[in-house]
Amino acid sequence: MPNKTGKVLLIDDNDIDLKINSKVIKLSNFFEEIIICQSGKEGIEYITKNLDTPELLPDFILLDIQMPEMDGFEFLEIYKNFPRTFLDNCKLAILSSTLDFGDIKKAEANPLVIKLLKKPLYPNELQELLNKHSTLLGI
Amino acid sequence: MNNPTVRVLYIDDEENNLQAFRASFRRQYEIYTAISAAEGLKILQNIDIHVILADQKMPNTTGVEFFKSIVDTIPDPIRILLTGYTDIEALADAINHGDIYRYITKPWNDLELHNSIKNAYDAYKAKIDLRNKITELEKTxxxxxxxxxxxxxxxxAPLVSVIGxxxxxxxEGLYDSSGEYWGLIETCSNKLDYYIQKTLQYYKNTKDIPDHSEIDFNKLVGELVDLHGFSDKETSFNVNINQTTKxxxxxxxIEVILSNLISNAIKYQKTNELNKTVNIEIDVNDFEARVNINDNGLGILKEHLEKIFMQFFKSKMHHGSGLGLFIVKEALTKINGTINVSSNIEDGTTFKITIPNAK
Known part of the structure; x- marks a missing residue:
């Protein structure tokens, strides 16, 4: 089990899913801190605001696809322009209930996305992913 | 009877012909006349003409040249060519390049010309109706x-939240806190999710044109076994994949096909079997992939073997959707694959499929 030192950022417009996923993460003890953003825009703002205070930045991001205004892919278009120092230290996975093949292909093709996790979030799937990337995550 | 207004444009360099035409047909059609191709074009640009008649022999631009010049810009009106003599070359040219509907010799016979215009208008209407239908269908x-x-x-999404x-x-250890209620909610939710997934698979299979991407069977089968094996830890998988070629x-x-077959192999196990086993063998060569999926499960009754690929066929004992194998068969048909099944109650079931290699 990874040490719980990292920060995870959840980006999802759905309150219930945010509640469920943060509870799953809390119960599994994967991260020390959970940051919650209810839109892609809020997520971008959070990161932008804290670029100079790396201790507040997330080590891992779980991003929903289907969101109003800025969807997951639009978020990624802005996200990829963040400085490398940040991007190299933060891993991002998509967490979505989508079954749309186009969405899935698009997610897999994006070099910034380490995996497309399907909702509901299962602790062991997340753990496996975190183990695989634990060195990269520095946690 | 309320006849539709048929708008006819007649182009001829002889004013007499234009007048004769007007005199003969002005009661039947809304008639426009032009003394040259250039003038005809001006009318076409401003008025929605249904049928165009053009004389072949005109100075500057011949009838065929005129028709050729508007093939792309004004494709809708139906074209009729009028000529005083039979020039086989002009005729061939007109048919091959001018999109001509009919060819009429001068002097014309009123009845013949009238019938031709009538038929031409019907052709015009059919063309437009078809186009409207296509637009409508595209929209739908x-x-x-x-x-x-x-x-x-x-x-x-909300269903997945419920499952979450x-x-x-x-x-949190509360699953058994309310009798069997949580278990029942879980069963219903999973069933609903299964139906949504199958419906989407079926729909996507009937609609999408086949795509061509590179497939790594080791990776694909590995993922599918992980996915389905997750819900059933008792089944052991023997996976043997021989893929050295692209x-x-x-x-x-292909994912839908393998996924449904693997899920079936797991689902229809004997409850009292101690060594629940699913064998997956895949051989890939330059021409095709041969897939064998075998289980030591319940087997399929002989009288059912014929029907298992039919939509909504389900056996009485088992709670399938009746869609899984139907979708497998439909998907294989779309990609020119084949499927064979052999089964008996003692040894379980083997599905053999072949999928052509499109490399």
Whole structure:
């Protein structure tokens, strides 16, 4: 089990899913801190605001696809322009209930996305992913 | 009877012909006349003409040259060529390049010309109706696509939240706290999710044109075994994949086919079997992939073997949707694959499929 030192950022417009996923993460003890953003825009703002205070930045991001205004892919278009120092230290996975093949292909093709996790979030799937990337995550 | 207004344009360099035409047909049609191709074009640009008649022999631009010049810009009106003599070359040219509907010799016979214009108008109408129908169908199709997309998101998202909550209930040790209620909610939710997924698979299979992407069977089968084995820890898998050559095929359909067969192999096990086993063998060569999926499960009754690929066929004992194998068969048909099944109650079931390699 990874040490719980990292920060995870959840980006999802759905309150219930945010509640469920943060509870799953809390119960599994994967991260020390959970940051919650209810839109892609809020997520971008959070990161932008804290670029100079790396201790507040997330080590891992779980991003929903289907969101109003800025969807997951639009978020990624802005996200990829963040400085490398940040991007190299933060891993991002998509967490979505989508079954749309186009969405899935698009997610897999994006070099910034380490995996497309399907909702509901299962602790062991997340753990496996975190183990695989634990060195990269520095946690 | 309320006849539709048929707008006819007649182009001829002889004013007499134009007048004669007007005199003969002004009661039947809305007539426009032009003394040259250039003038005719001006009328066509301003008025929605249904049928164009043009004389072949005109100075500057001949009838055929005129028709050729408007093939792309004004494609809709139906064209009739009038000529005083039979010039086989002009005729061939007109048919091959001018999109001519009919050819009439001068002097014309009023009845023949009238019938030709009438038929030409019918052809015009059929063409326009067809185009409107196509636009309408495209719109419906587009709406259907958006509807399906929204099913895959909007309808499924809350259901997935429910399943997420049930998982939390399990993690917090509350699953048995309300008698069997949580278990029942879980069963219903999973069933609903299964139906949504199958419906989408079926729909996508009937609609999408086959795509060609490179397929790594080791990776694909590995993922599918992980996915399905997750819900059933008792079954052991023997996976034997021999792929040394590149395989190109329809990623979505191949995944749907293998996924349904693997899920079936797991689902229809004997409850009292101690060594529940699923064997998956895949051989890939330059021409095809041969897949064998075998289980030591319940087997399929001989009288059912014929029917298992039919939509909504389900055996009485088991709670399938009656869609799984139907979708497998449909998907294989779309990509020119084949499927064979052999089964008996003692030794279980073997599905043999072949999928052509499109590399």
């Amino acid at each position: 199709n587009d709406e259907l696509n958006r509807f399906i997309y929204s099913i895959s998101h909007e309808l499924r 909550i049930i998982n939390l209930v399990k993690m 395989f190109v095929g329809d990623a979505f359909r």
